[in-house]
Amino acid sequence: MDLWGSNVKPDRGVNVEVILRCRPLNDDEKELKATSYKQIDKTFSFDKVFGPTSQQKELFDEAISPIVNEVLEGYNCTIFAYGQTGTGKTYTMEGGRVGVVESGEFPRDVGIIPRAVQQIFDVLEARDEDYSMKVTFLELYNEDIMDLLAPDESLNGPDDKSRKPIALMEDGRGGVFIRGLEQEVVCTADRIYKILEKGSAKRHTADSLLNMQSSRSHTIFSITIHVKESSSNGEELMKCGKLNLVDLAGSENVVRSGAKEGRVREAGEINKSLLTLGRVINALVEHSGHVPYRDSKLTRLLRDSLGGNTKTCIIATVSPSIHSLEETLNTLDYAHRAKKIKNRPEVNQRIERLRQEIYDEREKNGIYTPHDRFQIEEAERKALVEQIKNMEFDLVFKDKELMGLQKLHDTQQTLTAELSEKLQMTQKDLEKTQNTLLEIEGRNRKANATIKEKEHLISHLLQSEKSLTKQASELLEELEHATSEASNLFSKLEHQDKLENGNKILVQKFQTHLAKQLDVLQQTVAASVTQQEEHLKSMEKDFDYSLSKKMGGIQELTAQVRHLKKTHESGIKSLDDISEELDMSYRSAFSNLTSEVSRNSSALVGHFEEKFLEINDILDDIQRDLFNQQEKLAEFAEQQRQGHSKTLQLTRSMSEAMMKFFETLGTHTSSLTRIMEGTQKINGQKLYDLAKEFEDCAAFEKRQLLEKVAELLDISNDRKKNLVQTAINSLLESTASRTCKMQNEMSNLQDFSCSVESELTTHMETIATNYLVATSVMDNGKDGLEKCLQQCMSESRMGVSQLRNAQESVLDLQKRNFGSLDSIVRNELETSRMILSRASSLALSALEETGMADKSLLSSIENLLKLDHEAHKNIRSIVAPSFEDMKGLGNKHYHTILKIKEAGKCFLDEYKVDGPYCLTLEKRPSNIPRTESIEELRSPTFLKLTRPFSGDSSEQQETGDQNIILSDVCESVLHSLNNSRVTLTAIN
Numbered sequence: 001m002d003l004w005g006s007n008v009k010p011d012r013g014v015n016v017e018v019i020l021r022c023r024p025l026n027d028d029e030k031e032l033k034a035t036s037y038k039q040i041d042k043t044f045s046f047d048k049v050f051g052p053t054s055q056q057k058e059l060f061d062e063a064i065s066p067i068v069n070e071v072l073e074g075y076n077c078t079i080f081a082y083g084q085t086g087t088g089k090t091y092t093m094e095g096g097r098v099g100v101v102e103s104g105e106f107p108r109d110v111g112i113i114p115r116a117v118q119q120i121f122d123v124l125e126a127r128d129e130d131y132s133m134k135v136t137f138l139e140l141y142n143e144d145i146m147d148l149l150a151p152d153e154s155l156n157g158p159d160d161k162s163r164k165p166i167a168l169m170e171d172g173r174g175g176v177f178i179r180g181l182e183q184e185v186v187c188t189a190d191r192i193y194k195i196l197e198k199g200s201a202k203r204h205t206a207d208s209l210l211n212m213q214s215s216r217s218h219t220i221f222s223i224t225i226h227v228k229e230s231s232s233n234g235e236e237l238m239k240c241g242k243l244n245l246v247d248l249a250g251s252e253n254v255v256r257s258g259a260k261e262g263r264v265r266e267a268g269e270i271n272k273s274l275l276t277l278g279r280v281i282n283a284l285v286e287h288s289g290h291v292p293y294r295d296s297k298l299t300r301l302l303r304d305s306l307g308g309n310t311k312t313c314i315i316a317t318v319s320p321s322i323h324s325l326e327e328t329l330n331t332l333d334y335a336h337r338a339k340k341i342k343n344r345p346e347v348n349q350r351i352e353r354l355r356q357e358i359y360d361e362r363e364k365n366g367i368y369t370p371h372d373r374f375q376i377e378e379a380e381r382k383a384l385v386e387q388i389k390n391m392e393f394d395l396v397f398k399d400k401e402l403m404g405l406q407k408l409h410d411t412q413q414t415l416t417a418e419l420s421e422k423l424q425m426t427q428k429d430l431e432k433t434q435n436t437l438l439e440i441e442g443r444n445r446k447a448n449a450t451i452k453e454k455e456h457l458i459s460h461l462l463q464s465e466k467s468l469t470k471q472a473s474e475l476l477e478e479l480e481h482a483t484s485e486a487s488n489l490f491s492k493l494e495h496q497d498k499l500e501n502g503n504k505i506l507v508q509k510f511q512t513h514l515a516k517q518l519d520v521l522q523q524t525v526a527a528s529v530t531q532q533e534e535h536l537k538s539m540e541k542d543f544d545y546s547l548s549k550k551m552g553g554i555q556e557l558t559a560q561v562r563h564l565k566k567t568h569e570s571g572i573k574s575l576d577d578i579s580e581e582l583d584m585s586y587r588s589a590f591s592n593l594t595s596e597v598s599r600n601s602s603a604l605v606g607h608f609e610e611k612f613l614e615i616n617d618i619l620d621d622i623q624r625d626l627f628n629q630q631e632k633l634a635e636f637a638e639q640q641r642q643g644h645s646k647t648l649q650l651t652r653s654m655s656e657a658m659m660k661f662f663e664t665l666g667t668h669t670s671s672l673t674r675i676m677e678g679t680q681k682i683n684g685q686k687l688y689d690l691a692k693e694f695e696d697c698a699a700f701e702k703r704q705l706l707e708k709v710a711e712l713l714d715i716s717n718d719r720k721k722n723l724v725q726t727a728i729n730s731l732l733e734s735t736a737s738r739t740c741k742m743q744n745e746m747s748n749l750q751d752f753s754c755s756v757e758s759e760l761t762t763h764m765e766t767i768a769t770n771y772l773v774a775t776s777v778m779d780n781g782k783d784g785l786e787k788c789l790q791q792c793m794s795e796s797r798m799g800v801s802q803l804r805n806a807q808e809s810v811l812d813l814q815k816r817n818f819g820s821l822d823s824i825v826r827n828e829l830e831t832s833r834m835i836l837s838r839a840s841s842l843a844l845s846a847l848e849e850t851g852m853a854d855k856s857l858l859s860s861i862e863n864l865l866k867l868d869h870e871a872h873k874n875i876r877s878i879v880a881p882s883f884e885d886m887k888g889l890g891n892k893h894y895h896t897i898l899k900i901k902e903a904g905k906c907f908l909d910e911y912k913v914d915g916p917y918c919l920t921l922e923k924r925p926s927n928i929p930r931t932e933s934i935e936e937l938r939s940p941t942f943l944k945l946t947r948p949f950s951g952d953s954s955e956q957q958e959t960g961d962q963n964i965i966l967s968d969v970c971e972s973v974l975h976s977l978n979n980s981r982v983t984l985t986a987i988n
């Protein structure tokens with residue numbers, strides 16, 4: 001008869017409860033800042049979740065306390081702690097030391113087990129019911145079950161090799177039991193704490209990278225409670241509840257846990273148990289027919305808790321560190337799947353018949369049984385003991401067998417794993433080898449095909465070579481012919497080279513001649529300019545000198561005239577005085593009148609004569625001075641005229657020289673153009689001849705070789721033709737463009753010469769007009785000056801004649817007075833008075849006239865001076881621009897010469913750009929045999945393209961393109977010869 005639960009209806013299936021607990025960051029993780037805000041799109045749902053700040057009490061009260069109550073109701077309950085190492089499984093299950101419990105409050109880090117124990121005792125004590133409590137504490141290490149409550153004397157420590165594992169037995173009803181497992185009956189909570197502490201100390205631990213005190217085993221702490229209750233119908237009921245508290249080993253992978261040597265197996269076993277646990281969970285979730293409980297001892301022990309009649313709670317512990325992310329996700333996935341497992345919890349209860357039994361059992365005083373039942377039971381017991389003994393014997397045998405089989409199975413599994421690994425490797429190797437084989441086969445096929453192709457080609461080539469060898473001798477002759485043609489061509493080129501050299505010398509000569517002529521011209525112009533400048537300067541100097549001298553003379557004249565005037569005035573005054581004296585002393589000194597009058601008259605006449613003579617002298621001086629000036633002016637004018645005419649002559653000669661030079665330049669330019677055109681024509685003709693000859697030769701070759709290697713030769717000939725044609729075209733193009741450029745330059749030069757010529761003519765004309773203007777102005781000045789001088793002279797003459805008239809009239813009066821002195825005494829006074837007054841008035845009028853004449857003379861002199869100044873100014877105004885013009889002309893002339901020189905240089909450069917090239921075939925050295933290959937012909941020893949140049953590196957660089965083009969021509973000739981695979985005889 002089933003003692004427990006046979007008369008109890010099973011509860012409806014309930015899911016495994018899953019709680020998630022995340023521990024806080026430890027100090028190392030805080031230092032490493034191992035948090036992350038990386039978002040992972042995965043959702044897991046759990047019954048309860050406890051964060052890093054959650055406390056032990058909080059977790060117990062909210063999640064575990066109800067389970068403990070259910071245990072007290074007679075249910076079997078299991079609480080697992082599952083998670084990566086170091087995530088707080090042991091902390092959650094056991095926690096810190098309990099120590100001394102004050103006023104029923106544990107220290108805050110005390111875990112589930114002590115708190116559950118405390119709750120059980122509290123409830124049972126409060127109910128005041130009969131109960132008994134037993135605890136077991138076992139460890140599953142490397143698939144061996146160890147009793148952590150075994151007496152101390154059998155153990156020497158956690159790693160004691162003498163520790164014997166205890167056997168896990170089938171109970172025959174699908175369940176298991178552990179033979180020899182110590183069950184300790186406990187009456188107080190303290191006792192349990194001690195047992196727990198002792199057992200924990202014996203547990204296998206090791207330091208791993210993730211936890212300094214890492215549990216290397218699974219532990220199961222079980223509390224079994226028997227409680228006797230009275231039912232409503234007065235019957236006594238016995239309820240039996242069992243609480244399994246399972247602390248699993250870390251679920252991390254071996255590598256990450258840093259398992260050292262010897263610990264790998266340990267990790268493997270731990271993983272094996274956990275893997276089996278995972279498979280069992282999967283099978284239960286997926287409702288597979290077979291649940292592999294038997295694959296590990298852990299699953300065999302927890303069979304009831306997974307899919308059985310036990311209420312199960314899994315506490316999944318995780319770390320908040322980013323470094324544990326993968327493991328955390330695995331734990332979450334594992335726990336989430338486990339949540340789907342359904343158990344069918346049942347209450348373990350039976351009707352109390354033997355209260356005494358419980359009492360005895362508790363008190364350990366034996367059990368009271370009625371006699372009849374005792375006999376029956378005793379018989380049953382004996383039979384059962386016998387049966388058990390037999391069974392135990394069988395079991396031991398079977399256990400041994402099983403262990404042997406298990407070991408065999410394990411060895412087989414390892415072997416299988418190794419073999420499968422080897423198989424996989426071999427398969428990979430095979431695949432690789434197959435691939436390599438395929439590749440090699442492919443290559444082989446290709447190589448075979450290539451060999452066949454090459455064989456075919458070789459045979460074809462051999463045939464071709466034979467035929468070519470035959471042709472070679474024929475071609476040799478052809479080549480000799482071609483060589484002689486080439487030597488002809490080279491001699492032609494040499495001739496052209498000579499021609500070009502002659503041209504070059506001509507150009508150089510022309511340039512030196514041009515330079516010389518230009519230098520002479522420059523010197524002549526400079527000399528002419530300086531001479532003219534000197535002339536003008538001396539003219540200016542002379543003019544200044546004459547002007548200053550004239551000024552001195554005029555000033556002297558003015559002073560003398562003024563002196564004369566004063567003298568005249570004083571004479572008149574004394575005359576007046578005398579007449580008045582005469583008048584006053586008329587009556588008293590009439591007798592002395594004649595003598596006095598005659599004396600006075602003679603004095604007057606003498607004075608007049610003297611003054612007249614003086615005036616005459618002065619006037620003569622003035623006249624002489626004026627004559628001198630006139631002569632000098634005439635002389636200056638003549639000199640100036642001569643200077644101008646000389647300048648004109650020089651300018652004309654210069655112009656003629658320039659004209660001649662430009663004519664010579666034009667002739668040379670046109671002759672050069674003609675030479676260039678001739679050269680171009682000759683070049684074109686030669687190139688045309690060369691192309692024609694080449695084409696003929698190529699056509700001939702083509703005809704000869706067409707039958708044998710028609711296709712190859714076609715391509716070769718076309719290529720050769722194209723090459724030669726392109727080279728010729730480009731050469732022609734370049735020659736034409738260069739000629740065009742040269743013609744342009746020539747026309748530019750001619751235009752420039754024309755413009756210079758016209759400019760020169762204009763300048764000459766301007767100079768001539770300026771000269772004429774200057775001459776006419778000079779002539780005009782001279783005429784004006786002459787007129788002034790003549791006027792001055794006539795006025796002086798007039799003055800002299802007037803003075804003479806006055807003298808004559810005075811003398812006449814004197815004569816008349818002397819003749820009729822006696823007869824006209826009385827009337828004489830009147831007459832004398834009249835004469836005197838008349839003389840006075842005449843003197844006054846003469847004075848006035850003299851003053852007037854003086855004034856007019858002075859004004860004439862001033863006018864003359866003004867005219868002289870104006871003439872001087874005019875001359876200066878003419879001379880200064882003449883100077884400037886001369887300088888400008890000199891500068892322009894200098895620049896023009898420079899430009900001409902530059903143009904000459906440009907012309908020479910241009911001529912050089914199109915400089916001669918010559919293809920020289922040098923003489924074969926005597927030490928090389930006549931039948932050398934074409935490759936050696938390519939060597940510069942035999943054939944080279946040279947271009948004579950003046951040694952200027954820049955010139956060489958500038959003309960590099962022409963070199964390349966001609967090189968290409970030469971290269972193409974060589975190429976064609978090379979392609980023909982012929983040998984060349986000596987070239988001389």
Ligand SMILES: Nc1ncnc2c1ncn2[C@@H]1O[C@H](COP(=O)(O)OP(=O)(O)OP(=O)(O)O)[C@@H](O)[C@H]1O
Nearest residue numbers: 023084085086087088089090091211214215249250
């Ligand atoms: N919730 C928590 N609050 C505070 N400290 C904790 C918490 N969980 C774990 N710890 C601390 O983390 C460390 C590791 O915890 P524990 O040894 O319990 O991990 P474990 O999962 O049992 O590891 P293993 O599988 O290696 O045995 C301990 O020092 C423990 O005190």
